[in-house]
Amino acid sequence: MTPLHRIAVIGNSLPRRCGIATFTTDLHKAISMSRADLETSIVAMTDPGQAYDYPPAVAFQIKDGHIDDYMRAADFLNAGRFDIVCLQHEFGIFGGEAGAHILVLLSRLTMPVVTTFHTVLARPTAKQRAVVERIVDASSKVVVMANKGRELLRDVYLVPDDKIEVIAHGIPDVAFVGSDAAKARLGFAGKSVILTFGLLSPNKGIEVMIDAMPSIMKRCTDAVYVVLGATHPNLVRDQGEAYREGLMARVRELGIQDHVVFLDRFVDLATLLEFISMCDVYVTPYLNEAQMTSGTLAYSFGLGKPVVSTPYWHARELLTEGCGVLVPFGDAAAIGGEIANLLTDDVRRQAMSRRAYAASRMMTWECTAERYMSVFETARHGHRPRVFARSDMGLPGLRGPAPPDMQIGHFLSMCDDVGLLQHAVHSVPDRAHGYCVDDNARALLLACALNSPGEQPLSEVLTARFAAFVQHAWNPDTGQFRNFMGFNRTWLEDRGSEDSHGRTLWALGEAARTDASPARRRWAAALFAQALSIAESFRSPRAWAFMLLGLDAYCAVAPDDLHAREVRHSLAARLMSCLASVETPDWVWFEEGLAYDNARLPQALMLAGMATQTPQYIDAGLRSLRWLMTQQTTAAGQFRPVGTSGFGEQRQHPRAFDQQPVEATATIAACLTAWRADGDAEWKAMATRAFAWFLGSNDLSVALVDPLTGSCRDGLHPDRANENRGGESVVCYLLGLAEMRQLARVNASLTRPIALRAVGA
Incomplete structure (x- = not known):
């Protein structure tokens, strides 16, 4: 192995006035002087409202409350090909609860990390413990300056003894003189x-x-x-x-x-x-x-x-x-x-x-620098990138583990005699927020997806319950579906949003095609036709996309419904018009900003194009999805869904957080639709990278799902996963899993795509 060439130290730095700044500066200087050919830099933490005249050794600074700075710092360190990053940890110098923002940086680094803990708490709060444990997990080695630190890390935080090094605080080498x-x-x-x-x-x-x-x-x-x-x-x-x-x-x-x-x-x-x-x-x-x-x-x-x-x-x-x-x-x-x-x-x-x-x-x-350099060498020698989920999972012709088994235990726990509850507190259903037609329509989509060969269908009783919820949501007085219902079975509105109406039409279209019950298929087709007319006046591009997804299924079983076919062309034309009015060489999209369920827009156009043999629809869908994937893929090739904190921003690179399961599921379905459209196997790789996001191939390297129960956390924050596991999240995961399991069953020897039915939420 070649000698260490580039080392970065993260911490406070002089001229900031604090003990960590002095230590970081002194440690950096000592390391830099240990070898003439060594390149060293400091990534300095800057506290709120302050600006410092940092020396040239500070190559990058992070404003401690700015989450984007942590991500940019990781990009800087990775691009600079540093061999080692040495983190100086102290509570109070990093942003977020218990300093959790630093996890955003650590989770993105490609090189080994050695962390010096300046404080080790004997009685940490739950959040402090969680942050320390995550830092230890991200570090190849951890350093403390006293044996008491080793004892606490070992006994309180259960850190393996061979991962801990004790290196005394450095001191200047000066002569012994009188006073x-x-x-x-x-x-x-x-x-x-x-x-x-x-x-x-x-x-x-x-x-x-x-x-x-x-x-x-x-x-x-x-x-x-x-x-x-x-x-x-x-x-x-x-x-x-x-x-x-x-x-x-x-x-x-x-x-x-x-x-x-x-x-x-x-x-x-x-x-x-x-x-x-x-x-x-x-x-x-x-x-x-x-x-x-x-x-x-x-x-x-x-x-x-x-x-x-x-x-x-x-x-x-x-x-x-x-x-x-x-x-x-x-x-x-x-x-x-x-x-x-x-x-x-x-x-x-x-x-x-x-x-x-x-x-x-x-x-x-x-002497301290010599000890640190020895630890750095050991850390680099033993460093292995952690692999949480392979992007070739279950793909035809590619090696990799099969997708997880379909486990619906948590999904069933979120259902009662009315339907699927919206929210959960951790994994416990939260009755306070009742139900919505959005989630029950998704649940009906899942019931349809589980009718595929190789899956265990949902019970007739449960599927009928979701259908009954959709039927009850229909308000003939307004010609629209209601959305929110309290736990007391009282509707909270006369009509829901355009998007919830469109999503319900999508579920009805899919039920009309693939529900296990012939009677329920007829019911779904009839209600779809009845609810379609008012939707023609909708102005939401996502509602148009959801309706197009439903029309793809409905028109397959009702080919003589000329009105439905006309609506399909009309909605596709509207999306094409949006794209034409907004698209530029560097912004290939239908709107001025990115929001939620983004991939459904190109997916809907591609499905409409394939069904109506309209190449321009397919081309527009492929073009916009390719651009969207550039926005949702990190420099390391990892899937990063559009974060909610950037919703509403115009023509800006998407924010990284908060990340939600609905985006991953939409992307899986859209990429597989693109694969069906043009046969490029790279779309399958993109779909599997999006699915791997659920399993831990994400910015925090945290698995969002419990494969034993099928539960899924509600999202990924900058510093942690959202521990609540609501109805939307579990259905999104299971729908994405159904897509991947269906893909895995495709014969690996096929030389061209076969028609995979699109599911998802």
């Missing part, structure tokens, strides 16, 4: 200096140290406590300088103004090292043990400074064997006593200083 020269340069000559450095925030325990100062001063009258650092930017944004002012007020109240110095600044590395060099004791009085990493502790330890600290996790591991002193949390008397003991005992203090400096030599940034 007098630095004190003189900084104006503290003749003083016993206690130092705390870092961004001020209430969890740092500065007030405890202030309360300890009077007892220290009784035994060491020249003691000065220097608090170096700006207030944390997030705290300033929310509360201004109230916290710092409160600390200063406490100093005045105790009358120790001459012994406590606040230096309100964010210093560069050279200045920080100068301040650490001049202190006699470094103190970290943090209030919470769940501090996995402290850069200020590591730096002070590395310069050989005696440290007095509360026993948070990092300090407990680092300050062993006489290298420092631990005191209880929030105990001003204890911390004051230990600091006074050190300041008044030169021999003990100097011995502790030498031990700390000697123990820290393996923590220099040079």
Whole structure:
């Protein structure tokens, strides 16, 4: 394997003011200096409302709340052919609930990821746990800076021990020197200096140290406590300088103004090292043990400074064997006593200083970079792209597993004696939202699809129930179908939308052709003819498309219905007119924007063209579907359905989220219709890629379906799947599955397409 050539580090970056920014910058610099031929870059996280003058090392920046930035960053890293991405993870620096936006980036990367966890929570929320587990799953290796981190990852998050590496926080490699020269340069000559450095925030325990100062001063009258650092930017944004002012007020109240110095600044590395060099004791009085990493502790330890600290996790591991002193949390008397003991005992203090400096030599940034490079090599050597679903699944003439079995357990649980319920809470049917004719028409389509050879038909009772719902939805007073019904069987409207009427006509047309019951086929044909007339006045292109799908089936069983044939030509002509008025070389579509069920428009034109032997309809359908597939295919060749967040935008590249099952199902059916139309096997590959979206070949590498129950999640958000599994979603999945299972049954030796009946929702 060739040596590592390009490495990217994701995290905050200087000049942003925070510990992660300092660490990311220092780690990047150390890695870049480890080999002369190595190319390194930083992908920097930028917080809301801020802009930073980043150095050239920052090759890309992400505004933490902008989901599109995460996707573009992944595209940048993939296009740049980076060998490794090293993610710096801390809660609070990524957008989304519990920082879940970072998952959008990780799920798209083609190279191995090594993640450094700066915090590992012992008691995470459910969302925090889920995010951490997803990050671990996306990472080839994970790094923590203390053994406590390894323990928590292993015991709380069940991470395999061999996936975890412990690499100490890096430190500058500087000579061991006394404090007098630095004190003189900084104006503290003749003083016993206690130092705390870092961004001020209430969890740092500065007030405890202030309360300890009077007892220290009784035994060491020249003691000065220097608090170096700006207030944390997030705290300033929310509360201004109230916290710092409160600390200063406490100093005045105790009358120790001459012994406590606040230096309100964010210093560069050279200045920080100068301040650490001049202190006699470094103190970290943090209030919470769940501090996995402290850069200020590591730096002070590395310069050989005696440290007095509360026993948070990092300090407990680092300050062993006489290298420092631990005191209880929030105990001003204890911390004051230990600091006074050190300041008044030169021999003990100097011995502790030498031990700390000697123990820290393996923590220099040079050593840390060597450890990281070794982990990177291991991660790359063991990296295998995860495969969730093959795009050749079940295709004639192509190797691959057969589509899953048809399981309808969840679908049946969503049905009652009225019909198919609309929504679910997780997998539990939600009666609060009742029913709609849209979903029951889809269910009738599924009943028709399961009449195909090789499938187990739905029960007569259940199929009749969907038909009865459609019949009851018919309102003869308006000549249209109602759509929404409450759980109490009360209609919530006199008429539904044009689209729901068109979709119901589609189901009726299909039932007229393929329902198992001859009597129900006659019923469906009669109601179709009755409901067709008013639909001629509709203005929705999707309603036209749904009606054309229904007409394709209805006209096959009622060839003498001249009116239906005329309507088919009229609707196809309207779609052709829309395409002609909107189409440009880079926007081959019927409307100014993309919305839902997009693939049904070209599918309807192709079916009309094949049935009426009108080549221009077929050509227009193929042309528009090819263009649509360019919009729904990632650079890696993965299916990405048009997201709902972009609905209504004009002539814009589709948004990636939220992604819904209805788009995948429509695409499967349309691509197979295109294959029937022109015989190009690539359409079959596109259909199977769209179906693979259900099984996990998607932006988040998350399976949306449970193959054991046939349930399907309601969609894909930027950071997670929608855990609810409603009626539309389960029917869409099962209809797409029926298409793929029918395709898999086609003889692999056929040299030309056979007539596959279009189903779907």
